[in-house]
Amino acid sequence: MTKFAVAGATGRLGRHVVDVLTERGHHAVPMSRALGVDVVAGERLAEALAGVDVIIDAASWHASEQDAATEFFRASTRNLHAEGQRAGSA
Template sequence: MPMSRATGVDIITGEGLAEALTGVDVIIDVASWHASEQEAATEFFRTSARNLHEYGQKAGVAQISMASIIGVDKATAGFVAAKKVHEDLLLSGPLPVRILRAAQFHEFVGQLLDWRQGDVAYLPALPTQLVACRTVAEELVGLALGPAPGRPIPEIAGPRKESLAEAAALLGARRGIKVVGVDGSGMPDAEIAAEGGFLPSPHAKLAGPTFQEWLDIQP
């Protein structure tokens, strides 16, 4: 069953969590903080990890599977660095944990455009390998229900390397928004990103659709 504040379950306060986990074998953790500020995101993940382990162990849960981000082991600042702490916190708890690291979602591009100020969106021209959220969800369920993976940590990414700004320009053209690519200066770990630090590793699974294919079927 899905768990969120909308269904009366809060993994931070613990409200409704014990009841929601009754009879559950596997927790799939895709909860996330809503902003990029590192300290606040880290505190969110610290609390959520503690509660999932505590309530999950009491409920007899066998395992936690979580969605993470490709390149977290290289991050030094911002949300991605907080996500690495999230991995470490979950792995240090009493329940077994499986991790799937994913590239940025196709859906993230639209969020970037929504966050713009004015009629022009200035977005980083950084390399990425965008993947559909549904593709990640299917892979995460497979990870949760399948045999335990070995090392390294599994990764899932889209089939095509592209620039984040270029992908945004495709969506912007449909929305009547001009997109201007910038070098990403001022962003956490922009230099690491520019050098491909957040692109999938050679062992990653690559799966479609491409961003253009995904965009073509959007309403």
């Protein structure tokens, strides 16, 4: 069994990713702000990634303003890479 963390797990895409992983017998750790994990602020991210083998990023930013969207994806990707590396995830 592979342990996956799914960023954006409550979103239109992420919820299906969690369902498919679970159906296939994997352990899926769902991450979203509503679930207490913020991939931009880093809140509870290290805790969520503990023991995770693979990270799937399906988090998204709603507003169309380019600078804010760019900052969202930069920060979320940087945090997922840094914390994922510390946790030994792929």
